[in-house]
Amino acid sequence: MVEVKTAEELNKKFLREGMWPTIFCNGCGHGVVLEYTFWALEELGWDMDKTMFASGIGCSSRLPGYINADGLHTTHGRAIAFATGIKAADPDFNVIVFTGDGDCAGIGGNHFIHAARRNIDMTVIMINNFIYGMTGGQLAPTAPLGSIATTAPYGNIEHPFDICELAKALGANYVARWPVSHPYQPIKSIKEGLQKKGFSLLEFLAPCPTAYGRRNKLGDIKKHWAWYDDNTILIEDYDKIMKYGSVKEKEEVKDKMQIGVFQDIQKPGFFELYDQLMERLKVEENKKREGKK
Amino acid sequence: MNQVMIDTGNYIAAKAAVMCKPDVVAAYPITPQTTLVEGIANYQGKGEFKGEYICVESEHSAMAACIGASATGVRTFTGTSSHGLLLMHEMLHWAALARLPVVMCNINRVVGPGWNIWTDENDSISQRDTGWIQFYCSSNQEIFDTIIQAFKIGEHQKVSLPVMISYNAFILSHTSMPVYVPDQKEIDAFLPKRKPLWYLDPNNPITFGNIILPAEYEKVRFDMQKSQYYCKKLIPEISKEWKEKFGRFHGDLLEYYKCENVEYILLSMGAIGAESKVAIDNLRKQGLKIGLARVRTFRPFPQEEILKLSKNADLIIIDRNISPGMEGAVFSEIKASLYGKSDAKVYGYIAGLGGKDVTFGDIEKMCKKAIDGKTKHLEWYGLEGV
Secondary structure, X not given: OOOOOOHHHHHHHHEXXXXXXXXXXXXXXXXXXXXXXXHHHHHHOOOHHHEEEEEOOOOHHHXXXXXXOXXXXXXXXXXXXXXXXXXXXXXXXXXXXXXXXXXXXXXXXXXXXXXXXXXXXXXXXXXXXXXXXXXXXXXXXXXXOOOOEOOEOOOOOOOOOOHHHHXXXXXXXXXXXXXXXOOOHHHHHHHHHHHOOOEEEEEEEOOOHHHHHHHHOOOXXXXXXXXXXXXXXXXXXXXXXXXXXXXXXXXXXXXXXXXXXXXXXXXXXXXXXXXXXXXXXXXXXXXXXXHHO | OOEEEEEEHHHHHHHHHHHOOOOXXXXXXXXXXXXHHHHHHHHHHHOOOOOEEEEOOOHHHHHHHHHHHHHOOOOEEEEEEHHHHHHOHHHHHHHHHOOOOOEEEEEEOOOOOOOOOOOOOHHHHOOHHHOOEEEEOOOHHHHHHHHHHHHHXXXXXXXXXXXXXXXXXXXXXXXXXXXXXXXXXXHHHHOOOOOXXXXXXXXXXXXXXXXXXXXXXXXXXXXXXXXXXXXXXXXHHHHHHHHHHHOOOOOOOEEEEOOOOOOEEEEEOHHHHHHHHHHHHHHHXXXXXXXXXXXXXXXXXXXXXXXXXXXXXXXXXXXXXXOOOOOOHHHHHHHHHHOOOOOOOEEEEEOOHHHOOOOHHHHHHHHHHHHOOOOOOEEEOOOOOO
């Protein structure tokens, strides 16, 4: 196997060159997340013939089309349901879902909830840009309060969805959130998520300069990245301040988005339990038969 | 006084919807519908639209919200397209069986996979049996006029059914045309406030959607059928009233174009219907005796009118849709309408699927081939590489 050292070599190995150019705008975070995913896959040395990608609708959902592997581009919000089917058909496949905030937290919320609850063995990579980018900038359920969108021209008054807290509460095995502006932690988290049996959620805060940035004075990509630095806080730091900090310190961080690894546990996954169930029933059935003899 | 507005089909539809003063609009974005509901939101920003605008989290919820609102007796409107319409499917049945006159624009877009945002009619054709009245428009003016008429038709106490107004993605939704817009007062006079026979009212409690036993349920279906049939009478009356008041007429169940003294009649729907007029002009210049009957209502289907046409002419049908395993939907309905009552020959074409362009030149070729007797019973026009 040729050793990959540069981004160019990485792209050559994983991308479908025939699909270029991509649909992504200048400054979009989707390509960054894709590259982080490729580095993680490369470092793990996964067989791409045993790896399948699924996606729904929206900018994020175009990603499988650019990857040189099997992919299923499905309907709005349903990628996780399709991916559950792939996994059920052959649990040996590695299943990765690319989804967005509208796709996963909006229209497809119910599928997300139940896949996480059942602890289905898959890795969901949700790229959160706070907006429906492809249809022209409608408010997404993850957008911070006050965000301007075509459907919130005077500022968002709907409380945003914290999808990581939700996944954690549902007992997903691995949950992490990183802004794309962090270069190393995402790759490490993707690797951990991919290797984990059971349900993993990786949420990436990624800029959409065209549909979100422009309307929220973050059209300049440097400002957008700086926004992540100013408005996020490591979970460990947040916890420390909330425990030992002053009133002023607490006030400063209380509305920041926490980043880092929210959950890293090892509950058995759905298919593991399913196999155990089948084994148990077989033993019981055999016992009954022997009893009859 | 008439005002002329030059805008795209979607913005024209938004203007028409707002002039009907709906109390609730609930919508979810999907290409190519997005600018329609954006247009309505814009009118709310300007203060012209005074109803409630709800941003929901899916099309299923959009229709559910319209149903809930409509059940309280108010006027509701929404818009969608393609997979959005398919996701609404359960709620479409619900709106119709609950007899709630929700009005909706559906911008005809291809169904996936493969993903494609261009136009064909398979999205709305596959909602045929939901009980909705279905109109197909061929110009922005017709979209405007039909939306206003649709509220009057759907809300008529003998009808009480939801109405879907379909028009082609991009060809109409994103193309600007001049449209005459009447005064608000004139529209108010034409379309009075909705007066439902029953609605949710705390002072007089009723329940929608209760359990219902087989015999009663059958009556519900029969009653729905009666209302659909009543529309065959009502739609021409309302089109006539519109013509008298506003001077414009797009046909009623059918639009007839040069249908006198003909040997052949071409039947098509939507934007192909408009393009067909150019083709008919050209074919007649060549001495061919052919006219056009553009199908405006797919439900109720104009059976009797088409049967009448078939007495003196053979029929050529172009469908921008396909019912796999059978044929084009309009083609099937027409043959069913003629069964045992007409000797006319019928030729069916499938054309323009996936948004492929169908020009007047294409339409002329299809007609000539049929007239020359070279067309098989059903043909796919312009299919390449098979």
